[in-house]
Amino acid sequence: MTRYLYDGTAEGLVSAIAQLLDSGTDPMLATLAEREDTLFEEGLFLRTDSDAVEALFSKLKQRAPDAVNAIRYCLMGDAGGLGTSLLRYVALALVHGDRINGHLTDDDVKAVVTMARKAGRELHRMKGLLRFEQMRDGAYLARMEPDHDVIQPLARHFSRRLRAQRWFIVDLRRQSAASWDGSALQFGTLEQFSRPELSDEEVAVQEMWRTFFRTIAIPERRNPKLQKSNMPAKYWKYLTEKQGE
Amino acid sequence: MEIQEKLGILSGAARYDASCASSGCGREGSAVRVGNTSQGGICHSWSDDGRCVSLLKILLSNDCRYDCAYCVNRSSNPVPRASFTAREVVDLTMEFYRRNYIEGLFLSSAVMKGPDQTMEEMVRVAEMLREEEKFGGYIHLKVIPGSSPELVRRAGLAADRISVNIELPSGESLQRLAPQKRRESILEPMRLIGTEIGSSLVERTLSRKAPRFAPAGQSTQMIIGASPETDLQILRLSQGLYRKMNLKRVYYSAFVPVNDDNRLPVLAAPPLLREHRLYQADWLLRFYNFSAEEILSDDAPDLDESFDPKTAWALRHPECFPVEVNRADYHTLLRVPGIGPTSAKRIVAARRFASITPEGLKKIGVVMKRAKYFVTCSGRPFEKEVREPLRLRQRLLLGEPAPEPRQLVLFS
Ligand code: SF4
Numbered sequence: 001m002t003r004y005l006y007d008g009t010a011e012g013l014v015s016a017i018a019q020l021l022d023s024g025t026d027p028m029l030a031t032l033a034e035r036e037d038t039l040f041e042e043g044l045f046l047r048t049d050s051d052a053v054e055a056l057f058s059k060l061k062q063r064a065p066d067a068v069n070a071i072r073y074c075l076m077g078d079a080g081g082l083g084t085s086l087l088r089y090v091a092l093a094l095v096h097g098d099r100i101n102g103h104l105t106d107d108d109v110k111a112v113v114t115m116a117r118k119a120g121r122e123l124h125r126m127k128g129l130l131r132f133e134q135m136r137d138g139a140y141l142a143r144m145e146p147d148h149d150v151i152q153p154l155a156r157h158f159s160r161r162l163r164a165q166r167w168f169i170v171d172l173r174r175q176s177a178a179s180w181d182g183s184a185l186q187f188g189t190l191e192q193f194s195r196p197e198l199s200d201e202e203v204a205v206q207e208m209w210r211t212f213f214r215t216i217a218i219p220e221r222r223n224p225k226l227q228k229s230n231m232p233a234k235y236w237k238y239l240t241e242k243q244g245e
Numbered sequence: 246m247e248i249q250e251k252l253g254i255l256s257g258a259a260r261y262d263a264s265c266a267s268s269g270c271g272r273e274g275s276a277v278r279v280g281n282t283s284q285g286g287i288c289h290s291w292s293d294d295g296r297c298v299s300l301l302k303i304l305l306s307n308d309c310r311y312d313c314a315y316c317v318n319r320s321s322n323p324v325p326r327a328s329f330t331a332r333e334v335v336d337l338t339m340e341f342y343r344r345n346y347i348e349g350l351f352l353s354s355a356v357m358k359g360p361d362q363t364m365e366e367m368v369r370v371a372e373m374l375r376e377e378e379k380f381g382g383y384i385h386l387k388v389i390p391g392s393s394p395e396l397v398r399r400a401g402l403a404a405d406r407i408s409v410n411i412e413l414p415s416g417e418s419l420q421r422l423a424p425q426k427r428r429e430s431i432l433e434p435m436r437l438i439g440t441e442i443g444s445s446l447v448e449r450t451l452s453r454k455a456p457r458f459a460p461a462g463q464s465t466q467m468i469i470g471a472s473p474e475t476d477l478q479i480l481r482l483s484q485g486l487y488r489k490m491n492l493k494r495v496y497y498s499a500f501v502p503v504n505d506d507n508r509l510p511v512l513a514a515p516p517l518l519r520e521h522r523l524y525q526a527d528w529l530l531r532f533y534n535f536s537a538e539e540i541l542s543d544d545a546p547d548l549d550e551s552f553d554p555k556t557a558w559a560l561r562h563p564e565c566f567p568v569e570v571n572r573a574d575y576h577t578l579l580r581v582p583g584i585g586p587t588s589a590k591r592i593v594a595a596r597r598f599a600s601i602t603p604e605g606l607k608k609i610g611v612v613m614k615r616a617k618y619f620v621t622c623s624g625r626p627f628e629k630e631v632r633e634p635l636r637l638r639q640r641l642l643l644g645e646p647a648p649e650p651r652q653l654v655l656f657s
Contacts, residue, residue: 216256
């Protein structure tokens with residue numbers, strides 16, 4: 001068993017996988033992990049090579065388009081511990097194509113597919129739970145702290161949905177941001193963040209939403225447990241309807 | 246009246262209406278359009294009763310001329326009354342949509358001056374949203390029984406989904422509890438909608454520009470437990486609606502007593518377990534190829550409270566089991582308790598690589614707690630032949646969470 005290391009980024013991970021597979025390394029005899037700058041860490045470090053990443057993705061797109069999606073979603077998660085599984089998954093996908101996603105009895109495939117599903121689920125959740133607030137200049141701002149790095153597909157979703165207004169989405173956990181100016185989508189990082197003041201209209205609309213939210217629940221059927229299991233408390237911080245409860 | 250106050254009255258009045266469906270229709274946002282609808286359906290929140298919130302569900306008005314026994318808004322009840330203007334509903338929808346609170350609007354109404362006047366106002370809301378606001382989100386309109394065909398048509402052209410409530414499972418019950426509504430004035434628009442949806446689909450195969458008529462289909466809703474029909478009668482009705490009127494969904498709503506009325510049963514609690522079992526059975530009708538007559542019979546016309554309808558069916562049909570997971574086809578797998586469409590598909594996919602082992606079944610997501618009594622894996626059974634129906638029932642019951650206490654139903 002040989003231990004390989006990459007730099008801890010998503011790109012670095014895919015690049016390492018590409019290089020290992022290109023060099024004919026047997027994925028069953030290799031492990032792949034994130035480098036943790038300790039002095040005497042054992043293992044061979046693989047440098048990130050973006051050309052290798054692109055080459056691998058274009059090969060995969062032809063042979064296993066669904067697997068490409070699974071990898072993308074998996075990488076939105078904390079794929080740190082999944083390096084080895086992902087390596088073996090990619091090797092299998094290149095041989096078997098998309099059928100590989102059905103091969104859930106294999107532990108590595110199962111780990112990758114499960115992580116991809118989790119990230120996908122959170123992305124779907126955030127499409128509903130993200131809240132935009134209007135600021136004084138008329139643009140809208142949405143804040144979030146998701147477990148997975150979903151900002152890119154999420155922003156793309158809203159660029160189709162809320163295309164007639166200017167907005168920003170910020171991920172305060174990863175200090176990243178997306179912006180839409182009515183025609184183009186941009187991504188960047190946040191140096192520092194303070195929430196701008198809300199418009200007067202915003203304050204009124206939020207009050208109406210809370211009124212609506214309060215009155216639609218059927219009192220005879222109150223079920224806080226079900227509410228929490230569908231909408232875990234970790235998301236409440238930025239939910240308009242959960243403020244001032 | 247302040248808009249805030251109206252909103253409180255008119256969303257409170259709409260809450261007893263079960264339907265959070267906003268799925269089944271994709272509409273892409275174009276350059277000028279505000280919004281799109283997603284194929285999968287998105288929940289935006291969950292209210293304090295645990296239900297998914299995806300639409301701004303409100304009544305245009307609760308100021309009703311009719312006097313249906315089961316309804317809070319009936320004319321004989323002394324409740325505060327309010328009506329929105331079309332503009333107010335349009336603005337609320339747009340403001341909520343821009344903040345991502347909702348997928349769209351679900352508009353219903355009490356009967357104000359009459360069916361046509363009310364329906365006209367509702368249709369105007371939908372048309373203003375589409376034409377003036379270029380709103381591309383989801384719109385569901387309830388059709389007021391007795392509205393003219395022309396208004397029903399306009400509703401279908403502006404909305405994604407339209408629905409007519411069937412209200413109660415039989416004509417006699419409707420007559421008794423909602424005397425101002427006629428069964429025919431409900432079935433007629435349903436039929437019209439079914440036909441229009443069908444011909445719009447045909448026209449659209451010929452020309453992409455042909456107008457879409459209620460692209461997310463037609464649904465309906467009925468109240469469960471306010472009248473004496475059996476589950477078999479209810480499922481037969483649903484089956485007929487799916488087959489003949491081409492309905493997308495039937496929603497069941499456990500009767501919540503809000504009025505004192507000697508035509509209504511006295512319930513200790515809303516029949517939630519029954520509602521849940523009906524949804525499970527309805528699921529079997531739509532996705533598992535079951536018929537109402539397979540699920541229930543005249544001898545046993547009500548759903549079992551202790552078992553879900555599929556397990557109950559399996560217990561009555563020991564001759565169909567055990568099923569061999571490495572050979573059975575998709576449809577046979579579907580009939581095994583503990584195996585749903587997803588795991589059935591996964592089983593079929595996984596065994597292309599290698600025979601499935603017991604371990605493998607678990608990984609695939611089969612609910613083994615239930616399935617183990619009904620399957621074999623490469624010829625090997627999981628349980629030492631517990632095939633004797635009585636003992637099997639016991640085993641399954643012990644493994645299941647205790648059912649909710651039986652709800653008392655007394656007809657007065
Ligand atoms: S028509 Fe009947 S059910 Fe509808 S609001 Fe009026 S009283 Fe209620």
